[in-house]
Amino acid sequence: MIGEEPSKTRTPEAAERAFIVRALTAVGVRASDARDVADVLVAADLRGVESHGIARLETFYVRRIEAGVVNARPTYTVLRDGPTQLAMDAGNGLGHPAGIEAMRRTIAKAKDHGVAFGTVRNSNHYGIAAYYAMMALEHDLMGLSMTNSTHLAVPTFGRKKTTGTNPIAVAIPAGAHPPFVLDMATTGVTFGRLEVSERKGKPLKHGWAVDADGRETLDAAVAKSSGALLPLGGYGTDNGGHKGYGLGALVDILCGVLAGGAFGASADVSETGMHGGIVGHFFGAFRLDALRDGAELARDVDRELGTFERSAPAPGAERVIVAGTPEREFTERYRREGVPIDPKVWETIDAMADRLGIEKLERFTIDG
Amino acid sequence: MADEIRVREWELFAFVERALRAVGVDEAQARIVADVLVAADRRGIESHGVARLRWFYVDRIRNGRISAAPAYTILRQTPASMLLDAGNGLGHPASHRAMTSAIERAHDNGIAFTAVRNSNHFGIAGYYAMMALEHDMIGICTTDSAHFAAPTFGRTKMQGTNPFAFAVPAGEEPPFVLDFATTTVTYGKLEVYERKALALEDGWAVDEDGRPTNDPSARHHGALLPLGGYGTDNGGHKGYGLGVLAEILTGVLAAGWFGSALTLVESPDAPSGITSHFFGAIRIGALRDVDEFKLEMDRELRTFKKSNPAPGCDRVYVAGEIEHENEIAYRRDGIPVLQSVADDLDALADELGIAALPRV
Numbered sequence: 001m002i003g004e005e006p007s008k009t010r011t012p013e014a015a016e017r018a019f020i021v022r023a024l025t026a027v028g029v030r031a032s033d034a035r036d037v038a039d040v041l042v043a044a045d046l047r048g049v050e051s052h053g054i055a056r057l058e059t060f061y062v063r064r065i066e067a068g069v070v071n072a073r074p075t076y077t078v079l080r081d082g083p084t085q086l087a088m089d090a091g092n093g094l095g096h097p098a099g100i101e102a103m104r105r106t107i108a109k110a111k112d113h114g115v116a117f118g119t120v121r122n123s124n125h126y127g128i129a130a131y132y133a134m135m136a137l138e139h140d141l142m143g144l145s146m147t148n149s150t151h152l153a154v155p156t157f158g159r160k161k162t163t164g165t166n167p168i169a170v171a172i173p174a175g176a177h178p179p180f181v182l183d184m185a186t187t188g189v190t191f192g193r194l195e196v197s198e199r200k201g202k203p204l205k206h207g208w209a210v211d212a213d214g215r216e217t218l219d220a221a222v223a224k225s226s227g228a229l230l231p232l233g234g235y236g237t238d239n240g241g242h243k244g245y246g247l248g249a250l251v252d253i254l255c256g257v258l259a260g261g262a263f264g265a266s267a268d269v270s271e272t273g274m275h276g277g278i279v280g281h282f283f284g285a286f287r288l289d290a291l292r293d294g295a296e297l298a299r300d301v302d303r304e305l306g307t308f309e310r311s312a313p314a315p316g317a318e319r320v321i322v323a324g325t326p327e328r329e330f331t332e333r334y335r336r337e338g339v340p341i342d343p344k345v346w347e348t349i350d351a352m353a354d355r356l357g358i359e360k361l362e363r364f365t366i367d368g
Numbered sequence: 369m370a371d372e373i374r375v376r377e378w379e380l381f382a383f384v385e386r387a388l389r390a391v392g393v394d395e396a397q398a399r400i401v402a403d404v405l406v407a408a409d410r411r412g413i414e415s416h417g418v419a420r421l422r423w424f425y426v427d428r429i430r431n432g433r434i435s436a437a438p439a440y441t442i443l444r445q446t447p448a449s450m451l452l453d454a455g456n457g458l459g460h461p462a463s464h465r466a467m468t469s470a471i472e473r474a475h476d477n478g479i480a481f482t483a484v485r486n487s488n489h490f491g492i493a494g495y496y497a498m499m500a501l502e503h504d505m506i507g508i509c510t511t512d513s514a515h516f517a518a519p520t521f522g523r524t525k526m527q528g529t530n531p532f533a534f535a536v537p538a539g540e541e542p543p544f545v546l547d548f549a550t551t552t553v554t555y556g557k558l559e560v561y562e563r564k565a566l567a568l569e570d571g572w573a574v575d576e577d578g579r580p581t582n583d584p585s586a587r588h589h590g591a592l593l594p595l596g597g598y599g600t601d602n603g604g605h606k607g608y609g610l611g612v613l614a615e616i617l618t619g620v621l622a623a624g625w626f627g628s629a630l631t632l633v634e635s636p637d638a639p640s641g642i643t644s645h646f647f648g649a650i651r652i653g654a655l656r657d658v659d660e661f662k663l664e665m666d667r668e669l670r671t672f673k674k675s676n677p678a679p680g681c682d683r684v685y686v687a688g689e690i691e692h693e694n695e696i697a698y699r700r701d702g703i704p705v706l707q708s709v710a711d712d713l714d715a716l717a718d719e720l721g722i723a724a725l726p727r728v
Contacts, residue, residue, distance in 0.1 A: 083478070085478045085479065154678070159677065286481065308522070308612065
């Protein structure tokens with residue numbers, strides 16, 4: 001979790017992948033789809049975004065398939081298929097294979113026509129937004145990925161939850177420098193951050209959350225049980241809360257309204273509850289070399305990112321970093337050291353393995 | 369208010385046009401600049417309207433920094449994209465041209481994007497995004513600028529206020545128009561606070577060492593903070609990331625100025641042609657029936673607007689709604705112009721030998 005030391009109990013990347021495939025195929029998911037989900041969840045854990053990795057396997061995916069609210073073997077329907085655009089219905093299947101399929105098609109169109117975008121409706125939680133944006137990188141394209149979600153945040157001046165954490169991810173290839181990968185919730189913090197504060201018995205920071213009446217609260221328990229998150233920029237408009245709220249609404253418009261799927265009040269359900277088909281996604285891919293020579297552009301992206309990294313740090317800060325760097329460093333480290341999995345998550349996935357009658361996930365403990 | 373006057377929209381438009389014509393800008397360009405500046409004032413974004421006419425545009429043309437009669441060059445184009453060199457002309461006409469091109473290309477292609485290099489300050493980003501609305505398209509716009517803001521964990525000014533604008537058409541509801549600086553507040557806000565000797569809010573600025581400060585004089589030696597404020601606790605890294613994205617899509621993608629080259633002080637004598645812009649258009653009909661889309665946009669926007677307000681708040685707004693209401697009121701009652709700005713425009717009229725701006 002953010003703000004906490006990674007667990008000392010680790011698993012090899014390949015083992016985690018295989019375990020996720022075992023669990024999903026045990027509840028009827030096609031092997032190829034299960035591999036897609038595994039790839040996205042493992043990428044999240046490797047990138048240090050533990051809240052979006054294997055921790056969600058049971059609640060968000062396995063349980064919903066078992067309950068029949070998410071379709072284990074969906075049929076995708078292509079609603080529109082133009083040279084530069086795709087609209088797809090995911091048949092209420094898992095979000096990850098649908099997202100990968102839609103982004104793959106969007107990338108192919110962009111390679112031929114310079115730019116393309118795609119929407120997916122009737123889908124489900126798709127993991128980290130960055131995964132899909134980053135699919136564009138190996139094709140030397142800029143990738144864009146967004147999703148709406150169940151409602152966790154109030155609008156500026158409001159007290160009722162009207163948007164999810166509605167993330168936006170953008171990935172831009174560089175030359176020698178690692179790519180720029182921005183993956184941001186449009187809320188100030190995620191729900192997971194409130195959980196960490198509660199566990200540590202620390203008050204929340206200003207600008208994170210409100211209580212059930214829409215008043216700002218620093219009480220983690222109150223915010224978690226009956227309150228809501230605030231948009232990026234915090235309470236009111238003084239620090240730009242209306243900007244985060246606006247971005248969250250934009251994501252809902254592109255992923256819900258434009259995709260022809262669920263939006264607005266229909267996503268006003270519990271994040272961890274039993275529901276399906278209320279999520280939509282938006283993807284984009286751009287050939288940046290449509291505008292200038294690709295090699296020169298890559299060199300200039302390197303220069304741009306390097307300028308930030310070489311700029312003087314503020315007092316008490318070690319260095320200035322660019323978007324995507326911490327996650328890339330986590331990935332390198334966890335590939336070497338093993339993927340950390342939180343003790344509480346180990347308990348739930350072990351119990352799930354017993355329940356599904358599949359082999360447990362192997363583990364080892366690291367020192368220090 | 370006693371310290372402001374009211375003017376009619378068309379009078380303001382005609383005044384901007386006169387002033388620019390007087391310094392050698394042709395009619396077509398002058399009318400576009402006038403339209404963008406008046407739109408800013410009419411929408412209540414007075415920092416980006418006629419208040420900037422002299423300092424940002426007229427003076428820079430008079431001192432030869434900005435070309436009054438630029439030659440535009442299309443450097444690259446495909447059916448879905450174009451890169452324009454603005455010949456160091458005014459930013460507004462070049463941006464109008466590039467957004468028009470994005471819209472035309474999106475008509476045929478479903479989606480298109482264009483960029484402009486060797487340009488100058490273009491006014492409000494929202495104007496160009498909104499050009500897409502009447503074509504039943506979603507409009508996108510961003511720009512870079514000289515640097516005002518420090519990156520997360522940094523102390524040096526490394527990016528501008530780098531706004532993003534998105535405009536989405538609705539049916540009966542006014543369109544969704546999100547136009548926001550990727551810094552918490554703008555430089556202009558610090559000026560106002562310094563003039564009034566008010567303490568800055570937390571999360572707005574750092575001093576010259578990169579420490580958070582509430583001192584409004586920070587604007588001279590310190591820097592603005594990205595949206596989300598100081599450090600990462602409130603997501604400052606997100607605003608910083610969005611600001612970098614804007615500069616990549618503009619300065620880097622358009623092969624214009626970027627990085628440390630843009631770390632310079634804005635003044636009439638500063639280098640010009642340093643600004644780059646990015647525009648995009650998405651045709652809604654390429655994905656779904658436009659009428660259905662608009663019907664559902666109305667539902668979506670009303671979901672927000674009808675949701676319960678927090679204690680002490682009147683109502684929940686959607687992006688662009690306040691500006692839309694300003695437009696209705698100011699078209700009826702006249703557009704407010706600060707007395708100090710009106711005085712400056714009178715002096716400018718004298719200097720240029722043109723008719724002054726009539727009051728309501």
